Amino acid sequence: MIKKIFPVLAALALFSCNQEQKKEQKEVEIKTSEVTVTNHSYSKLDEVKTLHLNLELSLDVDKKIIEGIARHRVKNAGFKKVYFDIKDLNIEKVTLGDKNNEYDARFEIGEYDSLLGSPLIVDLDIGDLFVNIYYSTSPSAEALGWLAPELTGSGKYPFLYTQGQAILTRSWIPVQDTPENRITYSATVKVPEGMLPLMSATNPTELNESGVYHFEMKQPIPSYLLALTVGELEYRKLSDNSGVYAEPHMIDAAEKEFKDIPKMIDAAEGLYGDYLWDIYDVVVLPYSFPFGGMENPRLTFVTPTLIAGDGSLVSTIAHELAHSWSGNLVTNASWDDFWLNEGFTVYFENRIMEEVYGKEVADMLAIIELQELKNTISEMNKEGNQKDTHLKLNLDNRNPDDGMTDIAYGKGSFFLKTIESKVGREKFDVFINGYFNAHKFETLTTEDFVNYLNKNLPELSEMGFNTEEWIYGAGIPDNIVKVESKKFEIAEQLASDIKEGKNLPKDLKRKDKTTQEWMAFIRGFNGELEKDKMIALDKQLNFKNSGNSEIMSEWYVLGIKNDYKEIRPEMKAFLTKVGRRKYLEPLYTTLASSEETLEWGREVYKEARPNYHAISFNTVDEILFSK
Incomplete structure (x- = not known):
């Protein structure tokens, strides 16, 4: 963006x-x-x-x-x-x-x-x-998301939440x-x-x-972590130091979906030391919330799109919990150094998921992260924005949101994964523990991190590892660590077979595969699939109305590209309900690719825009009306 x-x-x-x-x-x-x-x-x-x-x-x-x-x-x-x-x-x-x-x-x-x-x-x-x-x-303050009662679960009370990051x-x-x-x-x-x-x-x-x-x-925090939400909310305790808040109509589902939070806290502490914020609670906000989650200390704000009914999207909770160390405990000193927050957090999230759910799940999540990173780099290269593919950015006179891309998240995490592969996990864990402990409740620049890295892992440079190539260079260095998944290969092969004209299996069921496998399956079509085959797949798998926002958004993008207009009622319902920018940006960008779909997208947006936070509608405004 x-x-x-x-x-x-x-x-x-x-x-x-x-x-x-x-x-x-x-x-x-x-x-x-x-x-x-x-x-x-x-x-x-x-x-x-x-x-x-x-x-x-x-x-x-x-x-x-x-x-x-x-x-x-x-x-x-x-x-x-x-x-x-x-x-x-x-x-x-x-x-x-x-x-x-x-x-x-x-x-x-x-x-x-x-x-x-x-x-x-x-x-x-x-x-x-x-x-x-x-x-x-001001009533139009950018940080404030005001919702009328009719946009809440019970319709009895209005709702307010703040979103301070970045400025x-x-x-x-x-x-x-x-x-x-x-x-x-x-x-x-x-x-x-x-x-x-x-x-x-x-x-x-x-x-x-x-x-x-x-x-x-009582713990010192940066200003972007000042946060407030007000509404009709209930609380359920999950453990002595964790719980979940949600609107009454959603509290049972939220409690069930996030039941593993105590396990995640235990896993995180086992990896990188004590949780220093006393309590870790989660509050499920209304659908207009623009992000998957926001790591406000002691109280993570999350989107209800995480409640898929099967716990398949809880990696976002692991991510926001990881921020309690990377970002909240040790913070980027400027938005040019944003990768210090998010690269470390994605790496740590992946380690938590591996600890709680196994290496296979963690590897699938990492592959998805890498796919999205490669797509982002490809788009930036097309637009001539190679400098934005550096980890260290120069955002002077620019919106710091410009740096909140897959570069900070994906390239940052794979930089750390690659270091781990070079020095070994045991030594790297000692390094990260020392890093968090040495800099807790401090802010750091990228250069501060590099100095700490060179001092505490000197063997990296002795191996010829080029840290500057990762931080100040464009794209993905050739020495990036390889991550593989047999399940992904099977899902991608199934997509290839269907695309090439082999008979569609008659016994496909969505519960046969994880959310991540189905994402790999949909992405395996590389944006091209005959509309008749999409209709046939929907009859079996009901992707268009699955209730899983990750699957639905991937499917809708594929449908737009292949003139699958029959999914428009479901897509409109999704766009008018969900305000998460991660889903809105690719959907509206794809709609803007032709005159006919752009016109339809603008019509939907007229109805949907009042339901979005400023962070989201500012992005969509530019996508749909910058031409």
């Missing part, structure tokens, strides 16, 4: 403590050169940085806004200004001093950028340690929005009756009568 960066808009204003005073103030010009951007943030962490954030929040579900106070306890290195990131926030006033001794502060809001938002610049006395920002969000936290909290800074936080949240709020922090498990809830996150 490549997103356009639009020109910066000039809109500078001096704000005061109330609305009337705002109207009387003259505009204050701030020269662009005076406001620097580092790591997609206006904050100047070497001058003044937040140590702890205390939030006081109140939800207005009718207006779709959050009203709040963000109280920053800061560390001042001797400077008279502090810089925060904001985007489409209404800043009512700023004060200095602790809660019982506040006084008004002078502040300015710098010019607005369509990607970065604006700098909020507050004048300080050198001794000031507390900055209090009174604000409210969207600034649209719901005035904050120094860069992964480079880690902070602790606390919060008090007031919500309407009947709704339960949860955060990436300590959480309640049931409603209280007051509607006021308190939260604490």
Whole structure:
């Protein structure tokens, strides 16, 4: 996905403590050169940085806004200004001093950028340690997913969730929005009756009568992991340190689907040390959630598309759990280094899956990852974006979402797999354990990692292993480790036989193979299969309405390419229900490949777009309307 960066808009204003005073103030010009951007943030962490954030929040579900106070306890290195990131926030006033001794502060809001938002610049006395920002969000805040009651299971209550990664936290909290800074936080949240709020922090498990809830996150986290969700939610305990939340209509299925979470935690701890976040809970969000999962500490957010009924898609849970070490515990210092989060996490996810479900399952998942990586590299090469196939990126003046591709995930994980194959698993496990322990609750650059690698696995360079080729080079190096699966070979051969005209077996059943095998089968057609054969396969296997989102999305893409219009009712139902970008992007991209399918896709999108989060509809907008 490549997103356009639009020109910066000039809109500078001096704000005061109330609305009337705002109207009387003259505009204050701030020269662009005076406001620097580092790591997609206006904050100047070497001058003044937040140590702890205390939030006081109140939800207005009718207006779709959050009203709040963000109280920053800061560390001042001797400077008279502090810089925060904001985007489409209404800043009512700023004060200095602790809660019982506040006084008004002078502040300015710098010019607005369509990607970065604006700098909020507050004048300080050198001794000031507390900055209090009174604000409210916009109804269209990019981080906030507001859902009307009719889009929830019971239809009784609205729903809210946040999605801060990469740089969207600034649209719901005035904050120094860069992964480079880690902070602790606390919060008090007031919500309407009947709704339960949860955060990436300590959480309640049931409603209280007051509607006021308190939260604490005592471990320091980067700003993109600040998270909130509010809705009609129930909790089921899975073990002493794990459980699942979901809407009432889905809680039984969620509890059953994710029953192996305790086993995953045990496997992860056995591999790479203690889980340091106390509790690992999962909350199943509504279908508009744009990602498979988000690793918010203590409370992973997941899409309901993972609930396939047979536990076949729980690798996403293993992935988000793995983030508790790679990403949450040791974090990329900038979005150029995103692979440090995701490459390690995919590698670790695969190890968890192997430990819990066996090597055969883990190998199939790795092969799928490699297939998707090769497709991404092929598309990037066609578009002339070879530099985006490097692990270390340069995302200056670009949306950091541009780096959230299969390169970070797949190439990053295979880089680590290849190192493991060279030095041996036992030695590599010692290395990773040491890496996590040495850098816990820290942020690292790619160069920091390379230095640690060279120091702690010097035999790699002695073998002639070219680390720079993997990190700073394009594509996939020739020495990539080979992963094979007999089951995949059988599934791909079956696809080849059907494609070449051999008789379709009459006893195919979907339960005969895993989700991953059926994905290999569908991909084995390489995008070409006669419509009559697709119809015959659907009669036996019902891919078009299987309930498994991975299979359905693969099948729909194949159907679009082969004029299988009979699946359009099922595809429309899928597109209007599911907001996960992983599925939407290939489906709408394939629909955009011809005039007729593009027209149909646009018609469906008119109905579907209100059900999507901004992360998803921004992507689809560009796919369908950039021509």
